[in-house]
Amino acid sequence: MPSFLVDPVACREFAGAVVARLRDAGHETYWAGGCVRDELLGRTPTDYDVATAAPPEIVRNVFGRRRTLAVGAAFGVITVLGPRTAPGQGSAGQVEVATFRTDAAYTDGRHPAGVTFCSAREDAKRRDFTINGLFLDPRSGEVHDFVAGRADLAAGIVRAIGVPAMRFAEDHLRMLRAVRFTAFFGFVLEAETRAALERMTHLVVTVSPERIAAELRGMVSRTGRHQALELLAATGLARELLPELAGRGASDGSAWAAAARVVGALDQSSLPQALAALCWPGDGRLLAGIVSRLRLSNHEAKTAAWLLDGLVTLGEESRLESWPWSRLQPWVAHPQAASLADLLRARAACGAGDPVAAAFFSAQVARPRHEIDPPPLVTGSDIMAAGVPAGPAVGRALARIRMLQLDGGISTREEALAESRAAAGD
Secondary structure (H helix, E strand, C coil), X not given: CCHHHECHHHHHHHHHHHHHHHHHCCCCEEEECHHHHHHHCCCCCCCCEEEECCXXXXXXXXXXXXXXXXXCHHXXXXXXXXXXXXXCCCECCEEEEEECXXXXXXXXXXXXCCEEECCXXXXXXXXXXXXXXXXXXXXXXXXXXXXXXXXXXXXXXXXXXXXXXXXXXXXXXXXXXXXXXXXXXXXXXXXXXXXXXXXXXXXXXXXXXXXXXXXXXXXHCCCCHHHHHHHHHHHCHHHHHCHHHHHHCCCCXXXXXXXXXXXXXXXXXXXXXXXXXXXXXXXXXXXXXXXXXXXXXXXXXXXXXXXXXXXXXXXCCCCHHHCCHHHXXXXXXXXXXXXXXXXXXXXXXXXXXXXXXXXXXHHHHCCCHHHHCCCCCCCHHHHHHCCCCCCHHHHHHHHHHHHHHHCCCCCCHHHHHHHHHHHHHC
């Protein structure tokens, strides 16, 4: 369910009600994982997971089959749907309820071959990091900590539960999660955990491109994105994730570090912005290879390519104010102009590009829309009615009239039609 439709208060109340209902039915049940971590850090959780001693069938019986989804039942996970709300009101979302379990061997670097239901203590030991291995009773506020996660939270440490190499071998994506958590919370990656990660970076290529892209989005769009990119390079993950950039500092840190500073200086970063910064300067082929391999959406791919083109065209320009408006306007009027303005500003703040030019571009983007992109004075039909024959000549005439309009050479429909008639006579 889209997060923008979820009411945080309703979501929290629903997650608490799920725990209460299972406990009232006689089953040990807690909030689990990231929501507990966030609670203890004083953050508002964005979603809630529940762990319980109740087997999946019992969970479905408690909440009813119409209000549950059994997509993850093979791994002991049932999704409980929140109460229906009126149109326009925030939803309570949904809560994943997982039966306490231990996992069989992982054969694909992602999923266990099977699961065995167990106690809360054993369930905690199969999770990824100590800060994510905590349980909380929302009724009493009591925390159940079987993995010393509270101490690591207090000390600001990301530490794998048990043997780090085993945790990473089970699910290779955990290496990226380790980087994301470390950077986002401003924590330190524990020495043995980091050493295991650095030995195993080659395994990250087995993770699906879509899941890699999702982790990268999470890293570069949140607090700590500068640190996340630096840690990707320092651990060797960057070289495996983006081999196209190995010669640009993903290995030695030079160009990569400069791009990481730019991404860190952005006001609101996205994956297309980050990729444009990492690939600059470039001819687009480098970026195209990356977005294709990561299977980014067409929208993300086009946005990244346009932003990189913008950096190449405008990034080193020191006299944008001297450009004819018809030359600058297509950049300013583009739907992603604000993202490009943010990139130019961030680069200037990091010592690349001209700060005056960046400020000028940002000022143009902030102008009212009717000033940036006034309606055309004539249409193609008008051009043909004036005598210009159908075909490429119509496009050329429209482009010339638009240029004159934007640059102030003409301002009325009559003047545009006069230009059309002149074009017809050429």
